Each structure stands twice: as C-alpha cells, then as structure tokens.
Amino acid sequence: MSTSGSTIAAGSAGTxxxxxxxxxxxxxxxxGRSLHPVRVAYExxxxxxxARDNVILVCHALSxxxxxxxxxAAPSAEASTRDGFGADDRDGSAGKALGWWDGMIGPGKAFDTDRFFVVSTNLLGGCRGTTGPSSVDQATGKPYGTDFPVITVADMVRVERAFLDELGIARLAAVAGGSLGGMQALEWAVSYPDQVxxxxxxASTHALGPQGVAWNAIARDAIMRxxxxxxxxxxxxxSAPSDGMGIARMVGHITYLSAPALDDKFGRRLQFADDIRYTLTEPEYExxxxxRYQAASFVKRFDANTYLYTSRALTYFDLARSYGSGSLERALDRVAARALLIAFSSDWLYPPSAxxxxxxxxxxxxxxxELQVIDAPYGHDCFLLEEARQTPIIRRxxxxxx
Amino acid sequence: MSTSGSTIAAGSAGTxxxxxxxxxxxxxxxxGRSLHPVRVAYExxxxxxxARDNVILVCHALSxxxxxxxxxAAPSAEASTRDGFGADDRDGSAGKALGWWDGMIGPGKAFDTDRFFVVSTNLLGGCRGTTGPSSVDQATGKPYGTDFPVITVADMVRVERAFLDELGIARLAAVAGGSLGGMQALEWAVSYPDQVxxxxxxASTHALGPQGVAWNAIARDAIMRxxxxxxxxxxxxxSAPSDGMGIARMVGHITYLSAPALDDKFGRRLQFADDIRYTLTEPEYExxxxxRYQAASFVKRFDANTYLYTSRALTYFDLARSYGSGSLERALDRVAARALLIAFSSDWLYPPSAxxxxxxxxxxxxxxxELQVIDAPYGHDCFLLEEARQTPIIRRxxxxxx
Structure with a gap:
C-alpha cells in the first residue's frame, strides 16, 4: 500500500x-483458553x-x-547486512532498513508486487508488535510473561485468519513461508482448505524429527535455566535472560548452517595471527x-519468552497427529490448494525427506x-539466502x- | 595387574x-608454564x-x-547401563561397576589381556583422580579453578609418557583411543615416533572442523555463562554450574548421536499418553x-572446569598447525607406527572424511x-557401542x- 519510488532501487517494495x-x-x-485483546503488526x-483475489500471505520463521x-519507514542506525551469512540479521530484521525476505518480495520478484498484494504479519506470540508474552495482560496490567497461554501453529493461523477478515480478505491466492512460516502455510491449507x-x-516439515525437537528443547532449557x-x-x-538466549541463538545458528558452509566460511582460522593464546574464556577461532557476535546482537532485538513460545509451537506442530489420527495422508486429505514444496539439499534441520x-x-x-529440491550448500538458511534460485520456481x- | 576370576564372567578383565x-x-x-605435582590415576x-614389550595404552575421551x-573394586550404588544408548553412562562411568570400554578390553577381546598389558589413565586436567582444575594448587592451598594452566593434547600425552617412565615402560606395542582418545593416540605417534x-x-581427527569447534564453544559458553x-x-x-553443564551435556549428546538413531529410538513419542499438555517448562517428548535425565546424571559425576579444559584442548588439537606448518603430510612425516583408523558412517561430529x-x-x-569405515547408525557414539564389529578388525x- 505505502510505496514511494523516488530513491528506491528497481524491484524494491519501497518504503x-x-x-x-x-x-x-x-x-x-x-x-482451551482464549486471548483478548489481540493486536497484529503487519505490512x-x-x-x-x-476483486480482492490477488492476496499472498507471507508467514515468517522463528525470529x-x-x-x-x-x-x-523508521530505519535504525544499524545497516542491513545482506551479504554472506546475513540471513540471521534479516531473519529478525528488528529495526533494520531492509525486510527479511526483500529479495523475494517486490516488483518482478518471486512474490511479484506488480501483480500480487502481499501481506506479512508478525505471528501470535511475537515480540515485534503482535500480542505475545511481553504484551500487557489487561487482567493484571502487567506483561503476561509465562501467564501467556501456550500456543500452537494452528493458533497463529487462526489469528492470521481473523486479521485478514478485518482487512476484508476472504481468500488467499497463496500462502507462503519458510521453516515455521512453511508450517503456517501447511496449516492454512489444512485448516482453511476452501480459502487457499x-x-x-x-524448507519446512509436517512434523519436526526428534533431532530438531532436541535442539529446540536445548535452546529453551538454556533460556529457562x-x-x-x-x-x-x-x-x-x-534484567533479562540474555546469557541463556545467547546460547539458544548459538545452537540455532549452527543448526541453520551446514558443516561444509562453515568449512568454507571459517575453516579453522584463528582470530589472532596464526597462533593460539591458551585461553579458556576468549574466542580463539573465527x-x-x-x-558470540550473533548471540550478542540477537539478544538485543528479541524477547526470550517469545523464543520459548514460538519454539514450543513449532515443536508441537504435527499435521498427522492433529488432523490424521497419526496418518499424514489422512491429515492432508482435506487440502484443496495447489502445493509447491521447496527443500534444500544441505538442510539437515528441515531435511528434504520431510x-x-x-x-x-x-x-x-x-x-x-510440485516438489523442488535445490542443491545448495548453506543448510536451512538457504530459504533466506538462495533467493535467486527460488524465484523462477515460485514465479512459474x-x-x-x- | 589386579585380577580375580571367581565370580567374574568369561572375558572380563576382572575386578x-x-x-x-x-x-x-x-x-x-x-x-610455557609447568605443573607440579602431577598425580595420575590409572588402571x-x-x-x-x-621384556615389557606387550603394553597397550588406552586413552579416553572427553568425559x-x-x-x-x-x-x-569400589562399585557405586548405581547400576551399569550397557544397553542401547548407554554410551554416555559408560563414557564417564564415575563409580560405575563396569569400565567404559569393557567390551573392548579383556581376555579374548579386541585389546586382549591374555596377550597384552593394557594401561588406562585418567587424562591431565581430569576430575577422576589425575591432577586437574579441581585439584589443590600447592602454591595456594586451594583448588586451581581457572588458575589451572590451559592444556593441550600434547600436554596430556607428555604426562602419559612421564607416567609410563615411572612404570618402567619405554615402548608401547600400541596406543589406542576414540574421539579425544584418538587424538592422543595420533599425538603419541607424532611426538614419540620411536616409542610406538x-x-x-x-572416530577421531587430526583437527576438528569448524562445526565441531562451534559445538564445543557453545558447550563451554553455556558453562561459563x-x-x-x-x-x-x-x-x-x-554451588557449581550445573545448569550450564547440563546444557553442555545436552549439546554433546545430540552431536554424539545421528538423526536416524534418534528417529529409531524416540521418534516423536510423547511422554504422557498420546496428547500434548501445553507446557513450556515440562518435557513433552521422550x-x-x-x-534432561542425561544432563542431571552427568552433572553429578563430572567437574565443569575439567569439561572446559578438555573441550579447549580437543579444539586446539591440530597436527598440521603444530607439526607441519599447516601441512598434515609434513606433520605425519615423522610417524613410524603402523596405523589403524576406524571411522563410522553416521558419525557427523568426527566424520569419516577426517x-x-x-x-x-x-x-x-x-x-x-589401514582405514576401516564401519557402516553403523549410532553416530559418534559408535566407538563405544559398536564393539563387536571393531573387535575382529583390531585383533587382526x-x-x-x-
């Protein structure tokens, strides 16, 4: 809606x-509980x-x-980093100038804003404008904290549905997302089959495997301990659990990247000259x-409780359990939408097998x-980094x- | 040396x-520092x-x-667990009845005590009898803590060499170990080529890759934070950093196992009946x-500083950097020992490529x-679990x- 083109690069969604x-x-x-009021942040x-028939809802991932x-419109002092392993910075993009999926959304891009009306919301439980554990509980006048209800991906989608109702949008030409965003897209297709x-x-799944469940449990435990x-x-x-959040983010980071990508980017290069300094406490390797840098920057922009709730929701996500009495096929039987699945060969957190x-x-x-497995080396982060190779697939x- | 056979099963090293x-x-x-006194715990x-020519030194891994x-001889109340994913329990085996590599050492076993005199020490920096950060610093009369010098795998091996001197053992028929234990074996072959x-x-490496470096850094940071x-x-x-140690152990555990092994063992099975309970703080999945169980049992038996020092040492280990000016070939040029390398197909922490x-x-x-890559599903833990398949290879x- 709000687009100005004067100083904006070609292909940009604008300010x-x-x-x-x-x-x-x-x-x-x-x-079993219900939540009120619920505010939704959106762009x-x-x-x-x-005809209101050109709407694409884009759903975001954990952070x-x-x-x-x-x-x-309100850029921060921090510059956007879009080179190399900048996925982390865009993934959250708090206050950053450039949107986290800017390479995918805009005139002529994968989600072409010359044709589609693209809607993006902060998810339920978030800390970037949508009601979440850091929001004030009107019953007490204080932030919810862990009095916030434990939510699911279906709850997130229910809020997105209610939000679109308010915009007068009944149907989606498409719903799209990566990782937890892809779970929301799947949930939409199952929960509202006649509206998608x-x-x-x-880079998503119908249910995270036990290794992914474990990584998420470790991250949550690091925060809660x-x-x-x-x-x-x-x-x-x-005070806030920044130390635990930092550990959670570090675990996340390594699971988002592949071992070969880490080899390429860092190898065993030392921080200082070419020798070790015999230190326990200081970083030695790049x-x-x-x-440590990623941990420190993440804790500044993200709420720990939102991390906990969102991590729990994506762990719970299990289409077969929720809709198919254990059968994925039965769960998907109600789907009416055409589906495009994209996975990345090096993604071991959300592997192509799912x-x-x-x-x-x-x-x-x-x-x-349609299933497309893209051979790319950056692990789970590919969904943020491999925009050029996803674009023609999605456009077509x-x-x-x- | 101390063996009694009356109530011991065939093949056992005895009490x-x-x-x-x-x-x-x-x-x-x-x-650059030196350490004195140094006590070594051994069996x-x-x-x-x-002729003192039948000695095998066995080197242990991180925990x-x-x-x-x-x-x-002094069994604890805890029973030994040798089934399934019991590797963790044996790996440390604090006070447990059965040794951590019992399946590999004994009469007729891989390291055949009918033929060889097998020596096992707790490594330098340890917390199970050998001098480490929890030992008393004679200069202060208090435990070293982080005043303990930052040590390397070469330092561990130097202590093992000095220890064997005291036993009157000049040469090793073999030196053996898995993971960090394998690093010590490699270090022996490079540092004392005419004595091995x-x-x-x-399941080891000449230098951990950046993903392994990262996991270790995360584990150490969890403790230090x-x-x-x-x-x-x-x-x-x-008080002791049990919360951080618990996180470190959880990270370790998941990296020691493969994703398929976790699928097999746990899948997405829930703790209670077949439904979720909407809880942030309690475990839902098996x-x-x-x-949590593994974390809680580990912190009871292991010292956090030993974890830090040992993790740092194995991260530093880099034969090419230490002995070859960056060239692995140059570093190995001095090796005179015959080498047997065993790796496991599903080990992604110490992958076969190393x-x-x-x-x-x-x-x-x-x-x-001789290089043997064993096709086995249990990840890095295979070196503790796949005893039966390693045995004929090692014996031959x-x-x-x-």
Missing amino acids: VETRFLDLPAPVPLDC TYGTLSP GDAHAAGYS DAAVVI DPAWQGGHYYGTG VESYL STEIADALRTLGKPV FLEEPS | VETRFLDLPAPVPLDC TYGTLSP GDAHAAGYS DAAVVI DPAWQGGHYYGTG VESYL STEIADALRTLGKPV FLEEPS
Missing part, C-alpha cells in the same frame, strides 16, 4: 511502514485488486517479524567469535503438488492457473 | 582398582611381559576416566525427557595404514608383525 490492527473478538486457542506490499520487504488457492512451503529468566517474569526487573513425505502423501491423494508456480 | 602415581618431576606444558589389565575395563609400534585411532561458575572458582562455595585425510597423507608418505591389526 514501508509497519501498521497495527486490533482484532475485535477473542481468539479461541488450542489449549503490505503491492495493491489489492478490486522474524512483519517487516518482510522494502525499506523500513496455493501454498508455497519452503538462566536465573535472569525468573520463571518468565523478568519484564520490568532490569567461528567462536562469530557465534518435503518428500508431504509430496508423496499429496500425490497418493491425487492432489496437485504462481503463474499457473488454479 | 580392578584405580591406583594413583605421583610424577617425580614438574611437567612442562605447551603454554591396568593383563600382565606385563618380562571418561581411568576405569576402562572390568568391575570397579602401532596406533589405533577410532552460568553465574554459579563464578569465574571458575566455585569449589567450596556450595527425547526431551531423555536429555580419517580419510589422515590415511591419504600416510599412504602418500608410504607409511603403513594387533596380530600383524610390526
């Missing part, structure tokens, strides 16, 4: 502003067609936000220093599905008639 | 006692030949100790519960080397004339 919308009714949650790119594309024409599910977490009620205490399982189930059911898929 | 020996002279260290199995085989006839290097660590001077304070690099370098140099290798 965008994050907006906020309060849902009119309480949102019922899977856990839009492109123009809504008169993302509503600022998916274009330049932020196409789903673009990237930090005494500064204070049972989740650290807001206003002057990769050690890199991890996408293959989804594709196989859809094919068995006779439903339209979106051009096909429904 | 063994951990002994202690104080080195007579200060040990010079790579960092022996089998009988030393009159191990001198009790490698047989039943402990054969080296058995299992725990306020109970107190800069390393927690002894006698009534793998989450397993991790063993292949060593084998290639030795072959190029025209030195005798040790039977060859030098």
Whole structure:
C-alpha cells in the first residue's frame, strides 16, 4: 500500500511502514483458553485488486517479524547486512532498513508486487508488535510473561485468519513461508482448505524429527535455566535472560548452517595471527567469535519468552497427529490448494525427506503438488539466502492457473 | 595387574582398582608454564611381559576416566547401563561397576589381556583422580579453578609418557583411543615416533572442523555463562554450574548421536499418553525427557572446569598447525607406527572424511595404514557401542608383525 519510488532501487517494495490492527473478538486457542485483546503488526506490499483475489500471505520463521520487504519507514542506525551469512540479521530484521525476505518480495520478484498484494504479519506470540508474552495482560496490567497461554501453529493461523477478515480478505491466492512460516502455510491449507488457492512451503516439515525437537528443547532449557529468566517474569526487573538466549541463538545458528558452509566460511582460522593464546574464556577461532557476535546482537532485538513460545509451537506442530489420527495422508486429505514444496539439499534441520513425505502423501491423494529440491550448500538458511534460485520456481508456480 | 576370576564372567578383565602415581618431576606444558605435582590415576589389565614389550595404552575421551575395563573394586550404588544408548553412562562411568570400554578390553577381546598389558589413565586436567582444575594448587592451598594452566593434547600425552617412565615402560606395542582418545593416540605417534609400534585411532581427527569447534564453544559458553561458575572458582562455595553443564551435556549428546538413531529410538513419542499438555517448562517428548535425565546424571559425576579444559584442548588439537606448518603430510612425516583408523558412517561430529585425510597423507608418505569405515547408525557414539564389529578388525591389526 505505502510505496514511494523516488530513491528506491528497481524491484524494491519501497518504503514501508509497519501498521497495527486490533482484532475485535477473542481468539479461541488450542489449549482451551482464549486471548483478548489481540493486536497484529503487519505490512503490505503491492495493491489489492478490486476483486480482492490477488492476496499472498507471507508467514515468517522463528525470529522474524512483519517487516518482510522494502525499506523500513523508521530505519535504525544499524545497516542491513545482506551479504554472506546475513540471513540471521534479516531473519529478525528488528529495526533494520531492509525486510527479511526483500529479495523475494517486490516488483518482478518471486512474490511479484506488480501483480500480487502481499501481506506479512508478525505471528501470535511475537515480540515485534503482535500480542505475545511481553504484551500487557489487561487482567493484571502487567506483561503476561509465562501467564501467556501456550500456543500452537494452528493458533497463529487462526489469528492470521481473523486479521485478514478485518482487512476484508476472504481468500488467499497463496500462502507462503519458510521453516515455521512453511508450517503456517501447511496449516492454512489444512485448516482453511476452501480459502487457499496455493501454498508455497519452503524448507519446512509436517512434523519436526526428534533431532530438531532436541535442539529446540536445548535452546529453551538454556533460556529457562538462566536465573535472569525468573520463571518468565523478568519484564520490568532490569534484567533479562540474555546469557541463556545467547546460547539458544548459538545452537540455532549452527543448526541453520551446514558443516561444509562453515568449512568454507571459517575453516579453522584463528582470530589472532596464526597462533593460539591458551585461553579458556576468549574466542580463539573465527567461528567462536562469530557465534558470540550473533548471540550478542540477537539478544538485543528479541524477547526470550517469545523464543520459548514460538519454539514450543513449532515443536508441537504435527499435521498427522492433529488432523490424521497419526496418518499424514489422512491429515492432508482435506487440502484443496495447489502445493509447491521447496527443500534444500544441505538442510539437515528441515531435511528434504520431510518435503518428500508431504509430496508423496499429496500425490497418493491425487492432489496437485510440485516438489523442488535445490542443491545448495548453506543448510536451512538457504530459504533466506538462495533467493535467486527460488524465484523462477515460485514465479512459474504462481503463474499457473488454479 | 589386579585380577580375580571367581565370580567374574568369561572375558572380563576382572575386578580392578584405580591406583594413583605421583610424577617425580614438574611437567612442562605447551603454554610455557609447568605443573607440579602431577598425580595420575590409572588402571591396568593383563600382565606385563618380562621384556615389557606387550603394553597397550588406552586413552579416553572427553568425559571418561581411568576405569576402562572390568568391575570397579569400589562399585557405586548405581547400576551399569550397557544397553542401547548407554554410551554416555559408560563414557564417564564415575563409580560405575563396569569400565567404559569393557567390551573392548579383556581376555579374548579386541585389546586382549591374555596377550597384552593394557594401561588406562585418567587424562591431565581430569576430575577422576589425575591432577586437574579441581585439584589443590600447592602454591595456594586451594583448588586451581581457572588458575589451572590451559592444556593441550600434547600436554596430556607428555604426562602419559612421564607416567609410563615411572612404570618402567619405554615402548608401547600400541596406543589406542576414540574421539579425544584418538587424538592422543595420533599425538603419541607424532611426538614419540620411536616409542610406538602401532596406533589405533577410532572416530577421531587430526583437527576438528569448524562445526565441531562451534559445538564445543557453545558447550563451554553455556558453562561459563552460568553465574554459579563464578569465574571458575566455585569449589567450596556450595554451588557449581550445573545448569550450564547440563546444557553442555545436552549439546554433546545430540552431536554424539545421528538423526536416524534418534528417529529409531524416540521418534516423536510423547511422554504422557498420546496428547500434548501445553507446557513450556515440562518435557513433552521422550527425547526431551531423555536429555534432561542425561544432563542431571552427568552433572553429578563430572567437574565443569575439567569439561572446559578438555573441550579447549580437543579444539586446539591440530597436527598440521603444530607439526607441519599447516601441512598434515609434513606433520605425519615423522610417524613410524603402523596405523589403524576406524571411522563410522553416521558419525557427523568426527566424520569419516577426517580419517580419510589422515590415511591419504600416510599412504602418500608410504607409511603403513589401514582405514576401516564401519557402516553403523549410532553416530559418534559408535566407538563405544559398536564393539563387536571393531573387535575382529583390531585383533587382526594387533596380530600383524610390526
């Protein structure tokens, strides 16, 4: 909606502003509780067609936000980093000038804003404008902390559905996302089959395997074992579980990248000259220093409780359990949307096998599905980094008639 | 040495006692400092030949100790667990009845005590009897804590050399170990080439790759960020960095196992019945519960500073940097021992590629080397679990004339 073209590079969604919308009714949650009020932070790119039939909802991953594309109207002092391993910086993009999926959303891009009206929201439980554990609980006048209900991916999607209702949008031409964003896209296709024409599910899964469950449990435990977490009620205490969050982020980082990518980028290069300094406490290797830097920058921009809730939600996500009595095929039986699945050969956190399982189930059911496994070295981060190779695949898929 | 056969199963090294020996002279260290006194905890199995030419030194991994085989003379109340994923319990085996490599050491086993005199020591920096950061610094009358010098694998081997001198053992028929133990075996072959006839290097490497460096850095950071660590001077304070150590152990555990092994063992099975309970703080999945159990049992038996020092040493280990000006081939040029390298297909922490690099370098140099990559699913833990398949390989290798 808000686009200005004067000083903006070709292909950019332009300068965008994050907006906020309060849902009119309480949102019922899977856990049995309901949540009210719920505010949603969102951005839009492109123009809504008169028939309201050109809407693409973009869903973000664990540490993302509503600022998916274009330049932020309120840029921070920090510069955007889009080179090399900058995925982390864009993934969250808090206050950063450039949106976390800017390479994918804009005029002529994969999600082409010359044709589509692209909507991006901060997810339920978030810390970037949408109601989450750091929001004020109107019942107490204080931030929820861990009194916030434990939420699921289905709850996130329920909020997105209610939010789009307020915008007067009944149908989605497509719903798209990577990682946890891809889980939301799948959930949309299953929960609202008659309202989604196409789903673009990237580097995602129908259910995380036990290794992924374990990484998430370790990250959450690192936060919860930090005494500064204070049972989740650290807001206003002057401290926050930054040490634990830092560890969680480091674990995340290494699981987002592949071993060969780390070999290429860092090898065993030392920080200082070509010799070790015999230190326990200081980083010696470049990769050690890199991890500490990423941890320190992440804790400045992200809320630890949001990390916990979001990590728990993506761990719980399990289409077969929720909708198929254990059968993925049964769960997907209600899907009506065309599906595009993209996976990356080096992604060991959300391995291609999960996408293959989804594709196989859809094919068995006779439903339209396209699976593309891109041979690329950057691990799970590929969904943020390999924009150029995803673009023609997504453009072609979106051009096909429904 | 101490073997009794009455109630011991066939093939057992018998009941063994951990002994202690104080080195007579200060040990010079790579960092430039020297250490005195140094006590070494050790066990022996089998009988030393009159010619003293049948000695095998067995080196342990990060969380191990001198009790490698047989039943402990002072068994703890805890039962030994040798089934399935019991590697962790044996790896450290603190007070456990059965040694951590009992399946490999004993009459008729891989390291056959009917033929060889097998010696196992707790490594320098350890917390199971050998001098380490929890030992009393005679200069202050208090435990070293982080005043303990930062040590290297070469320092560990230097202590082992000085220890064997005291036993009157000049040569080794073989030196053997897995993981960090394999690094020690490699270091022996490079540092004391004329004193080692054969080296058995299992699931190890000449230098950890950046992903392994990163996992170790994360584990150390988890410990050091725990306020109970107190800069390393927690002894006698009534608290210890158990929370951080627990996280370190969880990270270790997942890296020791393969994703398929976790799939097989846990899948996505829930702890309670077949539904989720919407909890942030409690384990929901079996793998989450397993991790917490492993963390809790590890912190009871292992010292956090020993973890830090040992992790730093194995990260520093880099034969090419230390001995070859960056060239592995140059570093291995001095090796005279026959080498047996064993790697495991599913080990992604110490992948077979590292063993292949060593084998290639030795072959190029025209030195005798055998590389065996065992196709097994348990990841790095295979070196503790796949005893049956390693046994014939090692027995045959040790039977060859030098």
